[in-house]
Amino acid sequence: MKASLRSLFSINPETSFNSYIETCLCLLKDITSQNLVIQGRALHGHLIKTGIHKERYLTTRLLIMYLGSRKSLEANEIVKDLNGFDLVVHNCMINANIQWGNLEEAQRLFDGMPERNEVSWTALISGFMKHGRVEESMWYFERNPFQNVISWTAAICGFVQNGFSFEALKLFLKLLESGVKPNEVTFSSICKACAEINDFRLGLSVFGLIFKAGFEKHVSVCNSLITLSLKMGEVDLARSVFDRMEKRDVVSWTVILDVFIEMGDLGEARRIFDEMPERNEVSWSVMIARYNQSGYPEEAFRLFRQMTRYSFKPNTSCFSIVLSALASLKALRSGMHVHAHVLKIGIEKDVFISNALIDLYSKCGETKDGRLVFDSIVEKDVAHVVSWNSMIGGYGLNGQMEEAKELFDNMPKRNDVSWSAIISGYLEHKQFDLVFAVFNEMLLSGEIPNKSTFSSVLCASASVASLEKGKDLHGKIIKLGFPYDVFLGTALTDTYAKSGDIESSRRVFDRMPDKNEISWTVMVRGLAESGYAKESINLFEEMEKTSITPNELTILSVLFACSHSGLVDKGLKYFNSMEPIYNIKPNGRHYTCVVDMLSRSGRLSEAEDFINSMPFEPDSNAWASLLSGCKTYKNEQIAERAVKNLWKLAEEHPAGYVLLSNIYASAGRWIDAMNVRKLMTEKGLRKSGGCSWVEVRNQVHFFFQKTDHNPK
Structure with missing residues (x-):
């Protein structure tokens, strides 16, 4: 910028007019790209002073600068100063209004044009598509006299962006029938459309078309082919496309990185990540997220620190992932540093960031700080049930059930997760009577329990060996049509076993379509503790198979x-x-x-x-x-x-x-x-006294025996 200014002031416009104009154009271009509107106004004033501000090229560049900075008043003044109609200027105005969302004004400008070119028509087609007004876009497409590849591609891309992939493919076939040759943008969009509708046979046909048309070496097309191959499950094909690329950009590397991440091959993904000649925020975020999801929060945080050290700017999603990793590590100090970073860039009010911060402070035992974050959330009373659930869960995690219940009672709106959070809190701290009380309150409210809620209440029933409650819950599960999946089936098996009904426990276990090691363990333990030692051992031997x-x-x-069956050897x-x-x-x-x-x-x-x-x-x-x-x-x-x-x-x-x-x-x-x-x-x-209990009319009564070993 400074060099351009020095160059401008060193030129005499009277003797080197063309050179002076070219320098002004370059300077305006830099000002526009960096959005330096104050400097742009100063240069505009200088051009007025020298009397050359009405030169056509300068006028257009000044207009683009003001439109880019959303200075509509200044832009309109420039348009007024123009003598007669200017096609380029009108196209600039149309594009700017589309960017601002003023589609009616863009349409008015378009309708008032005495002549139009392909840029004018394409601007309306892509503009209406961009704002989801597909029918109006296609109205202009069908009447467009300039049926070239650009307008066809604008319509096809618009269909894909709006979720109409099948319509995009039909339009692509019409393009081929019309004799218009697709370009790299067309092929990239069609690859995405094939991936969206899972039409792998058509995807392979598109592969052939791309090679036949000679676009197999275009970077953007290859990137789309890699993504399509991954969606098709053809990992080897994706890697083959990547290996044959003569040029690769950061997107190419990020896409192939995604291939191995989707495969779950973290080691190979990391090797590719380390080989990448260039990285962007997406590639960093992808690796950080995968390490955290795979149970390596330390490495996720280490990569995050490396990312910021290299001056990459994490996005909101990346920040929330890192805060989640630090919550797993209970790394309060590091979490506070990330919180400070979030405050500095002004994204602390984002709901995902706020919830991640509440989770971090709660897991570190600092619910007061978590509550400060919760209280700072704007509009939490209306929209963000998730934030309320996070704070209730945080209180429950730290045994502050009075605070959790108070917050729960004050919620403007609840969902099944809200009820599960408060029930899980009571269960965690063995307040079983309150688990049942809140669950009954949930049923009376009309909220339908989810599988997680049923599992928690079944666990409470198992803990107090309440057979009646277990049967009642089982009936509700059947009535609501929940299948005997791993979670519910295991919880029911455990409830019946601990309540002494080992036959019902075994029936539930046998009906489960899928079992994991916990399911088998619950049944093996239930049989053993109920006196069926040999059956327990037989079931274990069945599990071994x-x-x-x-x-x-x-x-x-x-x-x-x-031990209890005398089978010592x-x-x-x-x-x-x-x-x-x-x-x-x-x-x-x-x-x-x-x-x-x-x-x-x-x-x-x-x-x-x-x-x-x-x-x-x-x-x-x-x-x-x-x-x-x-x-x-x-x-x-x-x-x-x-x-x-x-x-x-x-x-x-x-x-x-x-x-x-x-x-x-x-x-x-x-x-x-x-x-x-x-x-x-x-x-x-x-010696501690004995304890027993009995359930009468759905009420559990506890009995304690005090012992005194003092000799008389």
Whole structure:
């Protein structure tokens, strides 16, 4: 800009008029592209002062500058100063009004033109298409005397942009019949139309036409072919088109990057991303999103930082993805830095950004900051139910159910997600009575529960072993026509099993068309805990024949079944197979279950040796299981060693003391039993009381037993 100004002032317009005009035109072009309207006005004044502002080329360029800056008053003044009709000027005015959305004014200008060219007609055709007025656009297309490839392409592109891909293809066939040859823009649009309607046979025909017409080397056409190939599922064909391209732009690389991302091949996608000679915001955002979706939030954030370091500007979608990644990492400080960046560029009121920020602060335990973001959202009372749901979910995540319920009660509008959010919150914090209360309120409101809501309420029913509630929910699920998918089927299986109706549980399980490892685990555990140990083991062996791999809970359930059915050797076989066959490293619960299994069968010395051979410090439950076996089989020597280890591990573990006292009592060693009870009193230890419940008329009643181990 400065160089152009220096060049302008160094030229004498009287002696080098043409050079002066050319410099002015270049300067106006730069001013227009950079939207420097103040500088443009100053130059306009200078041209008026020199008396050359009415030169035709300068007038047109000044008009374009003012139209580009939406300065309609200045533009109209320039038009008034023109002597007579100017076709170029009128076309500029028509295009500007179309850009501004003033289609009626553009139409008025067009109708008032004494003559028109292909630019005039194409402007109306593409303009009406751009604003979704397809019928009016086609009215002008059909009356257009200049039926060239540009007007045909404008109509075809317009059909595709407005979702009328089939009509676009029909018009393309008419174009071919008319003898007009398509250009690269026409072919790009037709490729998109084929992809939209999933007409792969026609897509292959378009491939042939493109090669026959010699457009297979055009970058934009190749990019469209790659996208079409991907949509057709022809990954090798897409890669072949890419490899044969002599020139590639950033879109080419981004499209082929999309190919491997859609395939789920993150490693190959990253290799291509690293090879890209040029990247844009889209390619960066695509990789960041994929890393976050694939469970690598650290890498997603690392790429985001690299993106901003290279001066790329993330869009709203990219910011929301990064905030989601930071929420997964609970990285509060980094999240606050991104929040500051969002505030700086002024997109904090975007609903996706706001919801991502609420989620971030909630997952980091900072609900006060999340509420500040929520309160700053404009029009949340009317439009953004999602924002209310995010804030309710945030409160529920942090156990602030009073605040969640207050916000829920004040919602101007609710959806099924709103109800699910508040119900899930109560479920998470084991407030089962409130889960049922809110669910009943939901039904009375007329809102139809979704599968997620039913799963939550079924989980609450399972937790309180409420068979009546489980049956009632099952009936509602059938009435609403929900299929036994993985989520609902598993929840129903678990509810019936925990409520003691193992036959109904098995029926639901058998009717499920699809099962995952959780479904199998729930049924295996349900059978084991209901006393059907052999059936549980048989089901596990049936699971082994499928392609589903057991998880650590499945193995734990099988060990439990073996323990309660006396199948010690089979249980040891499963335990020893965990790492070599199932690739599951045993944890403390698995070791404790084996100790319990050995202790129940009277193999106390073997159980003690097993505890001593553990690869980590045994917990109190392992020693307590051994101690329980000692009580059953009256082994005082091992019991005393077990209690000593319990004392070392947990000074405040009363169950071990009670067991030892009972062992002494059953052996007639009343003084030793009294001494253990006395020691408990001195330490202030009490065994926790028992708890039971019963359901009467859909109301669950709990009963607690207080125990007092203080000797009289």
